[in-house]
Structures are given as structure tokens and as C-alpha cells.
Amino acid sequence: RRARVFPFVEMLRTAFSRAVPAVRRLAAPRAVAAQARFISMSMPRFAPKYAKSHEYADISGDIATVGISDHAQSALGDIVFIELPEVGAKMEVGESFSAVESVKAASDVYGPVAGEIVEVNDKLGDEPDIINKEAETSGWIVKVKMSNPADADKLMDAGAYAKHVEESDH
Numbered sequence: 001r002r003a004r005v006f007p008f009v010e011m012l013r014t015a016f017s018r019a020v021p022a023v024r025r026l027a028a029p030r031a032v033a034a035q036a037r038f039i040s041m042s043m044p045r046f047a048p049k050y051a052k053s054h055e056y057a058d059i060s061g062d063i064a065t066v067g068i069s070d071h072a073q074s075a076l077g078d079i080v081f082i083e084l085p086e087v088g089a090k091m092e093v094g095e096s097f098s099a100v101e102s103v104k105a106a107s108d109v110y111g112p113v114a115g116e117i118v119e120v121n122d123k124l125g126d127e128p129d130i131i132n133k134e135a136e137t138s139g140w141i142v143k144v145k146m147s148n149p150a151d152a153d154k155l156m157d158a159g160a161y162a163k164h165v166e167e168s169d170h
Contacts, residue, residue: 048136049155051112052164053094056136057144059152064113066091067121067140068100071165073131076102082128082141089117091144093151098141100131109141113151119143 048056054072057064073079081101091097096108097117121140124130131139146152156164 047158049112049152049157050161050164051110051155053110053112055110055112057112057152057155058136058140059113059146059149062146062149063118064115064144064146064152065140066112066142066144068109068131068135069161070135072107073135073139076100076107077104078102079128079131082124082131084120084122084125085117085142087117087120091115091117091142093154100128111144112155113144113146114148115144115146117142118145 048058050056050069054069054075055066056069057066059065068076079100079102083099085091085097089097091111091114093111093114095111097111098109100107100109120142121138124139124141133139
């Protein structure tokens with residue numbers, strides 16, 4: 001004989017036992033599996049933020065992945081060389097930390113956030129054109145442990161950056 005359960009708990013058991021089979025029937029197994037791939041227990045990752053000087057910072061926790069924007073690589077043309085900083089170097093907002101050279105021009109790369117460089121994308125030394133192919137993904141330049149996470153609040157979101165690019169091109 002079962003022990004008496006509180007009416008509320010019994011109601012929840014009943015509701016749950018009816019709801020779960022219904023959800024299983026309605027949810028396509030592939031869709032559920034696809035959604036499960038996006039679940040992560042790591043720090044939240046947000047959309048990249050942009051500086052007026054055309055660098056981006058893709059922030060996850062206190063680490064910012066920094067590179068040049070897709071617009072910047074497009075304006076530069078085929079990138080043939082990149083000067084990479086050292087791990088441990090300090091990055092300051094608005095200060096040059098790297099330089100890229102293309103067939104058209106050379107340009108400094110400025111810090112969108114302040115902090116210590118904790119990782120450098122060494123692949124760019126041998127294949128700088130990765131920036132032309134995937135500037136805002138695998139074409140990142142450095143990862144920075146931010147000394148002041150509030151620096152990111154001063155950067156533009158994608159919409160504001162697109163407007164900035166449009167206004168500066170005219």
C-alpha cells in the first residue's frame with residue numbers, strides 16, 4: 001500500500017505523466033538533438049561588439065577574442081602579412097597592438113578593450129589570408145583577459161556598427 005502523498009504532489013505527478021509523452025510525440029527527434037548541441041554550461045557568449053576603428057571583441061566571461069571586422073578586411077583587400085603580439089603583452093583601449101599589411105595598404109590594429117594578451121592566433125603567421133576568409137571567426141588575432149569588463153559597454157553592437165560603417169563610407 002502506497003503512503004498518502006500530498007494532493008499537490010499527486011497533481012504534479014499526473015500532469016507530468018501526461019505531458020511528457022505528448023512532448024515526446026510532438027518533438028521531432030532530430031530537432032531535439034539539434035537543440036541539445038547548443039546547450040552549454042560555460043560562460044555566456046554574446047554577439048561581437050565593435051570599435052569605431054573596425055576591431056571587434058567577442059566576449060565570453062572576462063576573455064575577449066579580438067580581431068578586425070569583416071568590413072575592415074574587405075577594405076584592406078588581400079592580407080599578406082600580420083604582425084602578431086606576444087602572449088603576456090598588455091593591450092590598452094585605442095592603442096595599437098598589431099598591424100596588418102595587404103596588397104593595398106598597411107594598417108594598425110587597435111585594442112577595443114584593455115587587458116593582458118593570453119593567446120595569439122599563431123596560424124595567422126603562416127596564413128594571414130585566413131582573415132580575408134573568416135575575419136570574425138577563425139581569423140581572430142588575440143584573446144585578451146580583460147582588466148576592465150566595462151570597456152565592452154563602450155563598444156557598438158552589430159546594428160550600431162553597421163550604421164557607423166554606412167555613415168563613414170559616405
